[in-house]
Amino acid sequence: MNKNFYSWIILFFFFTAGAVAQDKVIITGIVSDSAGAGMERVSVSLVDAGNRGYLFTMTGKEGAFALRAPDSLFRQPLFIKFSAIGYGIEKVPVAARSANLAVTLQRKSISLPPVVVQSDNRGVRIGSDTTHFKTGDFKEPEDRVIADVIRRIPGMTVSENGQIKFNGKPISNVYIDGENILDGRYRMATGNLPATLVDEVQVIDRDQPVKALNGYVASANTALNLKLDDKAKLVTLTTADAAAGNKGGEVNAFNIVLDKKTKALTELKANNTGIENGNGTGFSVSNGASPVEWGAFHTYLSDMAASLPSVAEKYYLRNKDVIAGTNLFQKWKPDLSVRFAMNAEWKRRTYSYQYLQQYFLPSDTITFSEIQDKQHTEKLWKPRFDIELNSRRQYLKTVTELTLPRFSGQGWLITNGDPVRQLLDRDGSSIGNETTIVGTAGKNKVYQYNSLVQYYETGESLSLEPGTMPELINAGNPYAALYQPAQNRNTLVSQRLLLRGKVKHAAFSAGGGIAYKREGLVSQLSYREENHSFFHPVQGNYANDAVLNNFKVYGSAEVILTRQKDYLVIGITSGYNLNRMTSRLTGTRFSKNIAENNPYLNLRKQLGRYGELVGGFKSTLRLGTMEDMYTGNLLVNYRQVVANAVPLPVSRETGGTLSFFYKKPLQMLFYNIILSWSGTSSNYTPAYVLTDGAATLVSSGRKNYQSFYNASGSLSRYLFDLKTDLRLSGSAQLLKGRNVLNDELVPYSLAKYSVGLGWNIKLAKKLHVSGSVDEGWQALRNKTQYGAGSNARTGYQNTEKIGLQLKYVPVENIILTPSFTAYAFRRSSGDNRASFFDFSIIYRPGWTNGEFQLSGMNIGGRSLYRDGTVLVNSVAYASVPLVRNRILVRYLFSF
């Protein structure tokens, strides 16, 4: 006998036995608005605690209503529910024999926000939730590309490099009309796709792109789908713009083809106006894939870049960029598609920074001052070819990628008053294939095979004139030049086989694999004395010819318990590592075998209708790579030499995260709280020997422990009554650990917190005001282990940023957008302030489909900006020249 049954009985008697005489409860009342006026046509319902209605009526002209309810209904708690368009819903408890009610409804101007929560999920995402945002409801007239609109959607953030987050969660992929055209490299789409072509931005929770793995794996990924407007399906569209001004120009073109079977996105961008367009796919970037990540290019040498200032990049970046990219997607069959992507980049950067770094030692402060005047040129070719078969029973994806980056850096620097000319060249190549196959292995069972094969190498050379660090290189005697080539060649092979199964509310997997990694490094440091033309090898241990082999066999087991949207994942990977290091120069060999157990746990719990709790814990063993183990000293740059003193660095990283996400799309309320902790215990401690002119990095054999605590949160809310989009964010971080500085153990703690507030208010149809206030604080505390508090050294700095932007639309085809940003920077050693005034005027003449734009940047502002960064054991300050009074005239059009 459930509640439903009783309700039926009650209603049966009520509706069909109306003739039977019953005691009646007469509930009357008056509904008025906050001004006291009676409200007509308010819906009045007698409901139970579960909102099931028993009687309904509407208020009359003066707001009066009357309900006659049988006494028998009042055996349970009952309520009167009042609802009216434009007003908040009121629910008033009614005790038996209640007679007269006076209810006031409060205006809640919009009870339905411009967002749709839709229950019909995309076929490939069983059980996932999709939140739909209608583009037209968020788009402003000046928005050109869809990233501009996404930035306005409450809960969404788009970082300067194009990364999108929704309610604190990074977006894993962006689909276009449900098609995976870009496979995660979504910036080309979001940064170019005209906003007018997109009908809806859909947020897909728990995205599981592999149909055959539905129900076998737990996913907490969030993806976007850009649902295109009908007109996008009719045309091939090209958008282009060209800009010229007193300090540079730009040319951008983008073409999109959306044929039924073939979809293609192509972009060409060139500018020297401080806009970073690259995809960041050059050196030091891993493509990322499971279970073993693609090998990232190893770079052993650097030219010591300055830390970047906190102002927007456009104010200081002096660049010349040309990038071109194309993504071709073709559907051969409903489940079979191919992708081809080609990216080419040519980027030049000119730096002219003044840089100061202070290292806090227990009893001293060592300061490096530098003036850097240098130029970097980067080139990149990156073709990639994918085949993907994605059906309910089978999955095959094979990705073959070739990456050819080239880097050249040259320039002068003056370090502590001594000038040095530095040349750094780097040439790399990587070719690899990653294949994933999923197939049916019986009823409710699938097998999964993963393969990754990659070869990658980097050749580098560093030249310095005159030679630096004479005390290390030439027994203290000055000399003319240093030259160091370094080449590394690496091979990676990983193979894994898993069997996955599922029963009603659980899934499991078991399997194993092998991974082999070979790293080789060859380097030689040579010097040339004054009036000599030949380079001689530097005496001492300044050469490498070593090979590191790591062979790993591992097994894994995982159990997933699911209940509706909730899941709990418990798993472990256990393996055995065989490590062999051989130095051909010295003939030394080193071998060590290590067993590892890496447990992990992930959970997701739905809290109420709108809340979601996501947590995770994992413990992972990390073994040192060639970078941590080469036996010969390596000159890293003009003032740093690295010597590795630990045969095999081993670290265990343990960490946990607990996050709460709250999403109430109909009320446009999104917030999240993220707590995380990680700890790393290592069998070594980074050790630095610092002198006035040089830093040497070695590893001490001491055990070390570093911990990191993070608490962050953000809130995004649309205030309907005020037509205001409000964003709040905050974070607090604490990093604790130990370093060895000049043979002394130095514990450090680095604390940072920041709070931010942003808003966007539509004052009138013609006038918008948006702004932001950010406050940041960083503090470093160094303390010698044995010196008690008396030797503690501290540094702090505060950063404040206030931004204000107005938008005024005097007539339909003219948009004026002046903006003002002020930065204030306070630190232990002094304050600094800077402010920027920018403007933009958009004019859309009727005789063309294009628009003209006149923009100005840093008008009448400063020419130099100073700020700093608090680092572990040191504080770094940079003085960066700014671009002033940049004026650009742009014409944008499409055809």
Place this chain on the structure above:
Amino acid sequence: MKLILSYCCFMLALAGVAKAQAVSRVIYDFYHLRDTTNKAVMYREETILYAGEGASLYTSYTKMKQDSANARAFAEAQRTGNMHINLGTLLPYNEEQIYFLQAENKVTVLRPFNLNNYVIPGERPAISWTILPDTATILGYLCQQATGSWKGRQYTAWFTTDLPYNAGPWKLQGLPGLILKAVDSRSEVMFLCKSISLQTGDHPSLLVPGNAIVTTMKDFQRMVKAYQERQMAQAADSDFKVAVTSAPAGKNRKIVFNNPIEIEQ
């Protein structure tokens, strides 16, 4: 401080002035078995209800989307001088627009024909609804079941008092909340709400166009029939070629309309 307070008051006042009249935009999937001799084919159309305070408009969303796309295609052809226009697959739709004005208790049907709008006024359908205790959640709204008969069909409807519009798809209305789903007892007619959103910007007027010609259903049908007979006799020539790809017709079986939505007149 005084300045900040004045500023806030100013902004609040402006925000109040800027408030626009909003209507709810409710999109339904409409299914109708038009041919009972071929039960495998259900007619499907997207329809839209604009619901405001005391008034609503129900029309074809498929038509709106298609008209908009076609207009762009024609404009593009005119701009480029291309005389061949590919309009893609044209989907069938119903041209009828249904206006409901609560204050006058009237339902007015508007039918465009031959560049004119004809309105056929009528009384509000008096559906005698019986509200039942069953509830269901549709698109996140708690809905309650009701049953009622109209024009020869027995409908089961699901409405929500959280959206207190006395409106619904087609001519189904009169419940104390918005109808999100309605299906007839033979499962031959179904309206299923697929999205609800708020339209704060421009939207079609919920008032019957003032320049429309008032007529009766009988006179309207007589006029349409006469015009069609005359049209068939006059084949028009034109240089302006329009390429139309018809929706797949299956086995070219003749479509029979033997099951109107209104069984009784």
